[in-house]
Amino acid sequence: MIDVYTWPTPNGHKVHIMLEETGLDYRVCPVDIGAGEQFEPEFLKISPNNKIPAIVDRDGPGSDPLALAESGAILIYLADKTGRLMPTGERPRQACLQWLMFQMGHIGPMLGQAHHFRGYAPVRISYGIERYTREANRLYDVLDWRLSESEYLAGSDYSIADIATFPWLRSHRKQGVDLAEYPRVKRWFERIAERPAVKRGLEVMARESAASQDEKTRYENLFGGHQFQRRH
Numbered sequence: 001m002i003d004v005y006t007w008p009t010p011n012g013h014k015v016h017i018m019l020e021e022t023g024l025d026y027r028v029c030p031v032d033i034g035a036g037e038q039f040e041p042e043f044l045k046i047s048p049n050n051k052i053p054a055i056v057d058r059d060g061p062g063s064d065p066l067a068l069a070e071s072g073a074i075l076i077y078l079a080d081k082t083g084r085l086m087p088t089g090e091r092p093r094q095a096c097l098q099w100l101m102f103q104m105g106h107i108g109p110m111l112g113q114a115h116h117f118r119g120y121a122p123v124r125i126s127y128g129i130e131r132y133t134r135e136a137n138r139l140y141d142v143l144d145w146r147l148s149e150s151e152y153l154a155g156s157d158y159s160i161a162d163i164a165t166f167p168w169l170r171s172h173r174k175q176g177v178d179l180a181e182y183p184r185v186k187r188w189f190e191r192i193a194e195r196p197a198v199k200r201g202l203e204v205m206a207r208e209s210a211a212s213q214d215e216k217t218r219y220e221n222l223f224g225g226h227q228f229q230r231r232h
Helices: 010-022 071-082 090-120 126-146 160-169 183-193 196-203 215-222
Strands: 002-006 026-030 054-057 066-069
Touching (some): 002 010, 010 196, 054 071, 090 126, 126 183, 160 183, 183 196
Antiparallel strands (some): 002 054
């Protein structure tokens, strides 16, 4: 059994989808990031960077429990655990890891900034909006180029690279991106969206929302001073 500490965000959905694709038994442990539950001491023991998702695999290596944070690391661990959704040949495996790192280092951080400056920042900053909207579109163009030569990001087969990237593209309109301008990405996105396991993964906690908190509290917990308090 795997305990999943999570919330319905793109990074949370990566792990939900992976668990559904692999058929592993799991239990959802909600961490309401709008309410600040990510700063609770018990959660920090599992995820030192106070970010979701995180897992505890009760049947980890050597049959001992394993706690693991960081969504990319979790995807790699679950792929290795099940022997699924990661190519086995050395070159295909490295291609998969390359595109997974592309998501972790570029798609997530840059599209996250586009979300922030376009929708969350308390003051509209034109430079930030333009900077990250342009970068979002540049990254979609990189994906479109990749998908002009490959059916999926890592090659001919669906993999953790696709699972990692797909949830971030669901909010393309909020990122200032018209998906129709990237036809190969659009075709890839629609194909993945039809997978039964993906549909099930997106339903995990789909009705939960951090909006139950007042806007000031929510902002502080997601972006404000609570993030920067020193730990002793």
